[in-house]
Amino acid sequence: MTGWLRAAVLLPVYLAVTAALIPVQAALVALKLPGAVRFPRFYHRLTCRLIGFDVDVVGTPVRDRPALFVSNHSSYLDISVLGSVIAGSFIAKSEVADWPLYGLLAKLQRTVFVKRERSRTAEQADEVARRLEAGDRLILFPEGTSNDGQRVLPFRTAFFSVADRRPTGRPLVVQPVSLAYTHVRGMPMGRKLRPAYAWYGDMDLAGHLWTALTLGPARVELVFHPPVTIDDFKDRKALARHCEQAVSAGVAQALQGRSTAALALIGHVLAQRGPAVEGGALQVAEEDEPLDPQEIDAAEGEATSEDVRV
Structure with a gap:
């Protein structure tokens, strides 16, 4: 099937499936049923299959308690990738609420919409x-915007203010997540093709989705790093730095084609810099240095991990 024909078939199917499932989720939300949290995961898994995303998961997402997942962000497609694995809701900029179709889907997934004005920071944290x-x-994208998928932008520390709140009476669990689009049609994606999946700048959304559908099956790497809490760090800025470092290193590993061992490698290297603390969290210095490729190479022989295909 040619790329154009593939897109011509898949786009109407995707829209039809979405239209059919919207009333189901709307009813679950209106009735405040438990399925309102779980059903979006089913929808996102189905969406990934329709688009042709083969999601490889390394590590284990926190499942048994409230948590804040912090991930890099390169595209609206990230929503379905993350949503296919995590049963949760997103934190998004308020403009998303007005997007055609995706705004409605975001509302139905009980997205927390935030404005960028500093005067609203405390209210939104509440x-x-x-x-x-x-x-x-x-699920939070602390870069504050999407990018070209080749790198991770600096994390905005203000987004981590909620970690100080202890909403359940205990330190909030924060889990860094690395997301990378690595292969298309079984071949490494490379810098030229990655913008077909990374949506940023002034790209047209409809045209971008059409292009992504024409390319065929793609592989996405999703790395769940060890969870941490604010108590493991001096302050929220140190927490943000740690999360940024872990996410950035995971993306770099995935783009280098070494993602199946990325979680264990990064955990091993960070563990050498500071003692492990209870719950799998890692204590790191306030002024962390970027992970050195030689440190990764030295640890590679000792690292093990498990791939889980979605």
Whole structure:
């Protein structure tokens, strides 16, 4: 099947499936049923299969308690990739609520919409804290915008203010997540093809989705790093630095084709810099240095991990 024909078939199917499932999720949300949290994961898994995403998961997402997942962000497609693995809701900029179709889907997944004004920071942190207090797991893109998928932008420390709140009376669990689009049609994607999946700048959304559908099956690497809490660090800035470092290193490993061992490698290297603390969290210095490729190479022989295909 040619790329154009593939897109011509898949796009109507995707829209039809989405239209059919919207009333189901709307009813679950309106009736406040437990399925309102789980059903979006089913939808996102189905979406990934339709688009042709083969999601390889390294590590284990936190499942038994409220948590804040922090991930790099390169595209609206990240939503389905992360949503296919994590049963939770997203934190997104308020503009997303007005997007055609995706705005509605975001609302139905109980997305927390935030404005960028500093005057609203405390109020919005309260809303996030309330959701966590209710037992929700939330997914945050702390870069504050999407990018070309080749790198990780600096994390905005203000987004980590909720980690100080202890919404459940205990330190909030924060889990860094690395996401990378690595292969298309079984071949390494490379810099030229990655913009077909990375949506940033002034790219047209509809045209971008059409292009992604024409390319065929793609592989996405999703690395869940060891969870941490604010108590493991001096302050939220140190927490943000640690998460940024872990996510950036995971993306770099995935793009180098070594992602199946990325979690164990990064955990091993970080563990050499500071003692492990209870719960799998890692204590790191306030001024962390970037992971050295030689450190990764030295640890590679000792690292092990498990791939889980979605």
